[in-house]
Amino acid sequence: MSTATTNSNGRARAGSHTVVAIVEDKPGVLMRVASLFRRRGFNIESLTVGHSEEKGLSRMTILVDGEGAPIEQVEKQLYKLIDVVKVSDLSNEEMIPRELALIKVRANNVNRHELLDIANVFRADVVDIATSSLILQVVGDETKIDGLIKMLEPYGIRELSRTGRIAMVRGAKTTTVHEREPEKIREIHERAGRRVEGRELPFSSD
Amino acid sequence: MVLESLEREGVDTMFGYPGGVVLPLYDTLPQFPGIRHVLVRHEQGAAHMADGYARASGRLGVCLGTSGPGATNLVTGITTSWMDSTPVLALTGNVARTLLGRDGFQEADITGITHSITKHNYLVMQASEIPLAMREAVHIATTGRPGPVLVDIPKDVFQEEAEFYWPEHLSLRGYKPTTEGHDGMIKRAAALIDQAKRPIIIAGHGVIWGEAQKELVELAEKAQIPVITTFLGISGFPENHVLSYGWLGMHGMFYANMAADAADVVIGIGMRFDDRAMGRFKDFNPNAKIVHIDIDPAEIGKNFATAVPIVGDVKRVLPKITDHVQHGVRTDWLRWIDQVREEHPSLHIRESRRMLPQYVVRTLYEETQGNATIVTGVGQHQMWAGQHYFYNKPRQLISSGGLGTMGFELPAAIGAQMALPNEEIWAICGDGSFQMNIQEMAVLVDEGLPVKMAIFNNGYLGMIRQWQQLFYDKNYSSCGITQPDFCKLADAYGIRALRVETKAEVPLAIKEAREYKGPILLDFQIDQEENVWPMVPAGASLAETIEQPAEELAR
Ligand SMILES: Cc1ncc(C[n+]2csc(CCOP(=O)(O)OP(=O)(O)O)c2C)c(N)n1
Ligand SMILES: [Mg+2]
Numbered sequence: 001m002s003t004a005t006t007n008s009n010g011r012a013r014a015g016s017h018t019v020v021a022i023v024e025d026k027p028g029v030l031m032r033v034a035s036l037f038r039r040r041g042f043n044i045e046s047l048t049v050g051h052s053e054e055k056g057l058s059r060m061t062i063l064v065d066g067e068g069a070p071i072e073q074v075e076k077q078l079y080k081l082i083d084v085v086k087v088s089d090l091s092n093e094e095m096i097p098r099e100l101a102l103i104k105v106r107a108n109n110v111n112r113h114e115l116l117d118i119a120n121v122f123r124a125d126v127v128d129i130a131t132s133s134l135i136l137q138v139v140g141d142e143t144k145i146d147g148l149i150k151m152l153e154p155y156g157i158r159e160l161s162r163t164g165r166i167a168m169v170r171g172a173k174t175t176t177v178h179e180r181e182p183e184k185i186r187e188i189h190e191r192a193g194r195r196v197e198g199r200e201l202p203f204s205s206d
Numbered sequence: 207m208v209l210e211s212l213e214r215e216g217v218d219t220m221f222g223y224p225g226g227v228v229l230p231l232y233d234t235l236p237q238f239p240g241i242r243h244v245l246v247r248h249e250q251g252a253a254h255m256a257d258g259y260a261r262a263s264g265r266l267g268v269c270l271g272t273s274g275p276g277a278t279n280l281v282t283g284i285t286t287s288w289m290d291s292t293p294v295l296a297l298t299g300n301v302a303r304t305l306l307g308r309d310g311f312q313e314a315d316i317t318g319i320t321h322s323i324t325k326h327n328y329l330v331m332q333a334s335e336i337p338l339a340m341r342e343a344v345h346i347a348t349t350g351r352p353g354p355v356l357v358d359i360p361k362d363v364f365q366e367e368a369e370f371y372w373p374e375h376l377s378l379r380g381y382k383p384t385t386e387g388h389d390g391m392i393k394r395a396a397a398l399i400d401q402a403k404r405p406i407i408i409a410g411h412g413v414i415w416g417e418a419q420k421e422l423v424e425l426a427e428k429a430q431i432p433v434i435t436t437f438l439g440i441s442g443f444p445e446n447h448v449l450s451y452g453w454l455g456m457h458g459m460f461y462a463n464m465a466a467d468a469a470d471v472v473i474g475i476g477m478r479f480d481d482r483a484m485g486r487f488k489d490f491n492p493n494a495k496i497v498h499i500d501i502d503p504a505e506i507g508k509n510f511a512t513a514v515p516i517v518g519d520v521k522r523v524l525p526k527i528t529d530h531v532q533h534g535v536r537t538d539w540l541r542w543i544d545q546v547r548e549e550h551p552s553l554h555i556r557e558s559r560r561m562l563p564q565y566v567v568r569t570l571y572e573e574t575q576g577n578a579t580i581v582t583g584v585g586q587h588q589m590w591a592g593q594h595y596f597y598n599k600p601r602q603l604i605s606s607g608g609l610g611t612m613g614f615e616l617p618a619a620i621g622a623q624m625a626l627p628n629e630e631i632w633a634i635c636g637d638g639s640f641q642m643n644i645q646e647m648a649v650l651v652d653e654g655l656p657v658k659m660a661i662f663n664n665g666y667l668g669m670i671r672q673w674q675q676l677f678y679d680k681n682y683s684s685c686g687i688t689q690p691d692f693c694k695l696a697d698a699y700g701i702r703a704l705r706v707e708t709k710a711e712v713p714l715a716i717k718e719a720r721e722y723k724g725p726i727l728l729d730f731q732i733d734q735e736e737n738v739w740p741m742v743p744a745g746a747s748l749a750e751t752i753e754q755p756a757e758e759l760a761r
Contacts, residue, residue, distance in 0.1 A: 024379070024380060027329070028317065028321075028329070031318065031321065032321055035321050035322055036322075039322045070507075072507060073504065073507070073508060076503050076504035077504050079380075079503070079504070080502070080504050081326075081380065082325070082326040082346060082378060082380050082381045083326075083380055084380050085379040085380040086380075177379060179377075179379050181377045181379070182373070182375070182377050184371065184373065185338065185373055185376075185377050188332075188334060188335050188338050188371070191331075191332050191334070191335065
């Protein structure tokens with residue numbers, strides 16, 4: 001499971017908060033979180049979901065526009081969702097924010113070297129190269145990625161894909177959940193949400 | 207599996223309506239004689255009945271609808287429960303798993319639709335998960351801040367065979383309501399109360415659901431704090447208590463609004479500082495320090511900055527505060543409110559030859575000696591019922607506060623009567639509101655329920671007319687409403703009915719209805735143009751409460 005959205009300019013605005021939510025890995029949980037934000041009028045700048053260190057739990061990193069809503073309300077409302085197990089606001093911690101971007105930029109024999117030099121400065125990797133384009137992969141915080149994009153714009157960016165922020169607190173402190181589910185309940189939950197086997201076409205409903 | 211789970215949870219009544227995908231469940235219903243199924247006439251009725259059942263008894267209410275339209279018809283009722291935090295389990299069937307997501311006949315994405323109006327919901331994809339989902343659903347609905355939970359089950363899951371596994375202990379990592387209250391905060395609250403010269407308690411629905419009337423009385427008496435309630439908090443504090451000063455808000459008592467506005471410490475207990483209660487937020491009593499006690503942390507600080515937040519179960523928190531506060535003497539403050547009440551009584555009913563609706567409610571109060579359970583619709587009649595009946599026992603007033611759902615009264619009264627067969631239940635109905643779920647009269651007959659229906663027949667969507675009169679230059683647009691002959695209609699259902707046309711007949715009709723053993727409808731032809739007072743105009747502050755104007759008093 002992985003998804004991300006960023007606002008139009010893809011930039012994390014000042015005053016935004018990095019909220020990490022550890023959620024049960026169950027169907028519909030992403031929709032619950034997204035619909036909560038919509039309903040309460042909180043703005044999401046980016047939202048990224050993936051597995052956590054614990055099986056059955058996913059980790060969401062949400063970049064929230066702090067102007068739209070008091071961050072305390074965001075946290076409390078998230079906690080109200082049954083599938084949300086833990087919420088932390090990393091903004092006041094020393095954290096490492098990271099985002100990954102793939103950038104397809106126009107390139108030709110004349111400027112390719114220049115582009116590679118720029119990529120080098122930003123420690124971006126060239127992951128694909130063709131006669132009229134190349135794809136750069138860059139990892140860093142939003143400012144770094146914004147900086148690279150700015151440098152590449154004059155050459156013509158053909159396609160851009162950014163993951164949205166993930167983040168982790170420095171040092172030994174963690175944002176984790178230690179409570180395990182009982183074996184039997186876990187088994188039941190793991191089966192949840194799967195479609196029934198069999199590929200028959202829909203039958204007429206009686 | 208579903209019914210067995212319900213039985214294990216102690217459910218003995220459910221309100222439902224069949225359809226294709228829930229037929230497997232209906233097929234097994236006869237095997238569970240301990241569960242009484244009430245066949246409604248519209249699924250909205252089922253949801254309100256479950257809600258009324260819950261509000262009257264304090265126990266879980268259960269309703270059931272089929273997929274698609276059955277499920278969507280439940281939505282208004284579920285939202286009503288959501289806004290007022292009542293424990294309701296809504297069960298729906300859905301199309302078979304292979305058809306889900308393919309817009310099959312009568313498919314509605316009811317879990318998607320109800321995300322924002324339920325505390326939680328489930329789409330159960332394996333029969334083996336049914337017991338766990340049901341158990342979790344009931345637990346979530348009934349604990350912490352109660353609320354509706356929906357369980358959606360595809361048709362073929364009902365039919366699938368599986369081992370029945372009933373977990374002894376639930377493991378909900380993301381759901382652990384705080385009940386105890388923080389000791390440090392409790393001490394701070396007590397200290398703030400001790401220093402206060404003009405403290406006031408605003409008690410909400412949470413006091414009723416937390417079953418904390420006794421604990422509230424003890425705190426109020428020890429510290430000598432006057433108590434006002436929210437509209438939904440009515441009956442949480444006995445209205446015949448000397449420290450009771452009515453309820454506040456848009457149509458609250460003048461003195462209650464003034465006391466809230468003049469207080470130096472406001473102690474909100476099991477309530478959510480809603481706009482209908484508090485008036486314009488930014489001008490609500492800027493000098494008051496707020497102590498807020500609620501089981502839902504998200505309510506604290508949502509609308510107002512709070513000086514002392516306490517997250518916990520009111521029943522556990524209040525005695526701790528009572529232990530810490532000192533015996534208070536607040537004669538000056540109480541005398542001040544008494545004085546305001548003397549000058550602005552709000553609940554005085556003027557002499558009139560007309561059948562004033564206030565008089566009808568007051569007569570009902572007197573005839574029933576304040577012992578009936580009152581269930582209301584939404585509109586002017588709802589406000590009069592809140593004002594002119596006096597409630598001393600918790601759960602005596604059942605009304606849709608947060609959502610303001612017209613059509614609530616009849617089905618909710620049916621649910622209440624199912625829960626409390628020996629109580630006297632009066633549905634105070636608006637002539638408009640009643641028509642929104644009028645079909646449920648059939649259930650009264652089916653189940654032999656002695657609900658008394660009092661129609662406040664003013665020929666108008668009265669609350670709409672009042673607003674149009676006051677704020678839209680008497681431009682009465684679409685507020686006059688033609689009525690069927692309610693008596694004939696009741697008769698058609700096989701229900702006894704009386705038309706009450708003059709003031710003199712009011713007490714007699716009420717007496718007759720009380721003596722009659724079955725359901726009965728009284729069509730009170732009340733004064734058509736009476737307005738509800740006092741009133742805080744929409745968007746005004748409590749300090750701007752207006753009382754009944756002289757020209758209306760002269761009518
Ligand atoms: C379902 C629904 N639709 C519309 C409204 C808006 N509304 C609030 S009060 C009211 C009039 C109610 O009329 P009636 O039932 O006759 O009661 P009255 O005010 O006359 O006592 C209306 C239309 C509502 N609360 N609920
Ligand atoms: Mg009316």
